[in-house]
Amino acid sequence: MTQTESRTALVELSDVSKHYGNVRALEGVSLEVHAGEITCVLGDNGAGKSTLIKIIAGLHQHDGGTLALEGEDTRLSSPREALDRGIATVYQDLAVVPLMPVWRNFFLGSEPRKGAGPFKRMDVDLMRRTTHAELLRMGIDLRDVDQPIGTLSGGERQCVAIARAVYFGAKVLVLDEPTAALGVKQSGVVLKYVAAARDQGLGVVLITHNPHHAYLVGDRFVLLKRGTMVGNHERDEITLDELTRQMAGGNELDDLRHELQRTQGSGAV
Amino acid sequence: MSATEGTVADERILQTSPLRKLLGRPELGSVVGAIAVFVFFAFAADSFLRASSISTVLYASSTIGIMAVPVALLMIGGEFDLSAGVMVTSSALVSSMFSYQMTANVWVGVGVSLLVTLAVGAFNGFMLTRTKLPSFIITLGTFLMLTGMNLGFTKLIDGTVSTKTIADMEGFPSARDVFASTLTIGGVGFKITILWWLALVAVASWILLRTRAGNWIFAVGGNQDAARAVGVPVTKTKIGLYMGVAFGAWIAGQHLLFSYDVVQSGEGVGNELIYIIAAVIGGCLITGGYGSAVGSAVGAFIFGMTSKGIVFAEWNPDWFKFFLGAMLLLATLLNAWVRKRAEATK
Numbered sequence: 245m246t247q248t249e250s251r252t253a254l255v256e257l258s259d260v261s262k263h264y265g266n267v268r269a270l271e272g273v274s275l276e277v278h279a280g281e282i283t284c285v286l287g288d289n290g291a292g293k294s295t296l297i298k299i300i301a302g303l304h305q306h307d308g309g310t311l312a313l314e315g316e317d318t319r320l321s322s323p324r325e326a327l328d329r330g331i332a333t334v335y336q337d338l339a340v341v342p343l344m345p346v347w348r349n350f351f352l353g354s355e356p357r358k359g360a361g362p363f364k365r366m367d368v369d370l371m372r373r374t375t376h377a378e379l380l381r382m383g384i385d386l387r388d389v390d391q392p393i394g395t396l397s398g399g400e401r402q403c404v405a406i407a408r409a410v411y412f413g414a415k416v417l418v419l420d421e422p423t424a425a426l427g428v429k430q431s432g433v434v435l436k437y438v439a440a441a442r443d444q445g446l447g448v449v450l451i452t453h454n455p456h457h458a459y460l461v462g463d464r465f466v467l468l469k470r471g472t473m474v475g476n477h478e479r480d481e482i483t484l485d486e487l488t489r490q491m492a493g494g495n496e497l498d499d500l501r502h503e504l505q506r507t508q509g510s511g512a513v
Numbered sequence: 514m515s516a517t518e519g520t521v522a523d524e525r526i527l528q529t530s531p532l533r534k535l536l537g538r539p540e541l542g543s544v545v546g547a548i549a550v551f552v553f554f555a556f557a558a559d560s561f562l563r564a565s566s567i568s569t570v571l572y573a574s575s576t577i578g579i580m581a582v583p584v585a586l587l588m589i590g591g592e593f594d595l596s597a598g599v600m601v602t603s604s605a606l607v608s609s610m611f612s613y614q615m616t617a618n619v620w621v622g623v624g625v626s627l628l629v630t631l632a633v634g635a636f637n638g639f640m641l642t643r644t645k646l647p648s649f650i651i652t653l654g655t656f657l658m659l660t661g662m663n664l665g666f667t668k669l670i671d672g673t674v675s676t677k678t679i680a681d682m683e684g685f686p687s688a689r690d691v692f693a694s695t696l697t698i699g700g701v702g703f704k705i706t707i708l709w710w711l712a713l714v715a716v717a718s719w720i721l722l723r724t725r726a727g728n729w730i731f732a733v734g735g736n737q738d739a740a741r742a743v744g745v746p747v748t749k750t751k752i753g754l755y756m757g758v759a760f761g762a763w764i765a766g767q768h769l770l771f772s773y774d775v776v777q778s779g780e781g782v783g784n785e786l787i788y789i790i791a792a793v794i795g796g797c798l799i800t801g802g803y804g805s806a807v808g809s810a811v812g813a814f815i816f817g818m819t820s821k822g823i824v825f826a827e828w829n830p831d832w833f834k835f836f837l838g839a840m841l842l843l844a845t846l847l848n849a850w851v852r853k854r855a856e857a858t859k
Binding site for chain 1: 735743
């Protein structure tokens with residue numbers, strides 16, 4: 245355990261804040277991501293999860309606090325820079341272009357090329373083969389990598405996005421609600437790939453509002469509420485019940501239960 | 514018996530039949546349409562199948578096609594350019610007036626015109642990416658400004674609505690060879706614009722299908738935010754596309770100038786829609802992200818066949834617009850249907 249303590253985190257946010265005009269989107273949030281571990285960020289709608297992702301992904305810059313990548317204090321200026329530093333983000337909308345073939349999507353933004361001068365071109369063969377092979381490794385056997393990615397199921401698309409990030413040598417994988425729109429079975433498949441990515445040594449940030457999914461795979465849990473951090477736990481410090489309770493609003497839930505019980509009671513009488 | 518076994522073993526492969534692949538091609542609808550129009554006029558007009566008629570049709574197609582190719586690329590990239598029609602005239606005017614006023618070799622004017630036209634394209638792209646306004650508004654503004662400038666500057670400099678002839682100027686014969694000559698093949702004259710057109714289709718197809726830039730064009734049109742998120746230079750791609758349209762306008766403009774030797778400053782208004790229609794008939798999705806350069810060429814060819822076919826059939830040319838509208842509707846419906854079939858979930 246002491247070894248884990250002394251390791252530098254791949255990504256470390258300390259006391260980070262972000263304002264949009266006079267709206268305080270994020271205040272005093274700290275988070276660590278280690279290689280081979282999954283850090284879960286939990287929060288209800290409007291808790292600041294998206295803002296947090298955007299800071300890690302380089303889409304927005306933080307106003308206060310520090311963002312350190314492998315111990316080095318950094319300010320990410322663009323998604324490209326974040327990618328170059330090994331941070332790959334898979335957004336809720338998956339950042340895929342539905343009408344484009346799977347293989348074009350897989351390599352979008354980082355197309356391998358061959359040839360020289362005016363004949364410099366994409367290595368289409370390599371792209372097709374790699375896409376097929378990488379997806380096969382994740383257990384998806386696509387008959388045709390030429391089909392538009394929009395024709396794949398939600399879970400498959402999520403897996404393509406994860407496979408893409410892993411292939412391009414991401415050190416940190418940020419997943420924005422990967423199971424939000426999926427059924428039970430597909431969620432399970434996606435979580436398996438998240439775990440597979442972790443086992444390959446990636447640090448994973450898993451954003452979700454489902455404590456059950458988080459507890460299945462998470463090593464650390466950061467709870468957000470209305471832009472502030474209300475909890476930061478390691479796995480052995482917290483039970484699923486406690487996590488669910490905090491996530492659901494803690495005392496608010498008790499109040500709500502109380503209120504609902506009274507309503508039910510009065511209805512019965 | 515063994516054949517049946519083979520079928521069973523390859524069951525999964527059979528599901529992506531060649532037919533399905535063919536249906537997935539964006540230009541399929543337009544090819545079917547082009548064949549229909551060709552057969553129709555082959556029967557309706559006796560002279561339609563003569564080599565000289567085909568040459569005329571190809572020439573008409575090429576003048577539209579030269580612009581339809583870059584306009585199609587731009588549409589795949591998710592944008593419009595309403596200034597494309599008058600930009601052709603602007604390009605011709607700049608070339609002609611610069612050479613005449615400076616009494617320079619016409620090639621100097623041609624070069625200056627290239628720079629000016631590319632700058633107009635870059636302006637369109639820059640304004641679009643900077644202001645994030647719809648391209649419809651931005652290029653409508655450019656369209657009106659160019660229309661005004663074409664007339665205004667021509668009247669200011671030449672005193673009339675057309676430019677002075679540059680036919681006797683140095684370099685005119687060679688420039689005419691490049692932009693407006695006629696090549697005789699088997700006793701039939703073919704305009705050189707057909708070559709320009711085919712070359713542009715080839716280059717555009719190469720860019721779209723085989724280069725990184727092509728991947729980016731599909732991506733910025735299909736899902737701009739996703740493209741940006743994975744590191745595609747969206748701004749550069751869009752500005753490049755507008756400059757591509759400008760390049761097409763330059764070629765078309767020089768042809769306009771050198772096939773006569775004077776330019777009417779009011780020309781070109783309305784052509785921007787023709788280019789867009791050709792691209793749409795050719796399978797470009799109006800919302801971006803889908804289409805092909807070959808399709809735009811087929812769209813332009815349908816245009817050429819219809820406009821000249823009506824003349825060969827000795828009908829009243831007033832019917833041309835009606836045919837065009839019907840064709841546009843049919844092609845769009847067919848494309849939508851084909852795409853739905855091709856993308857139907859397994």
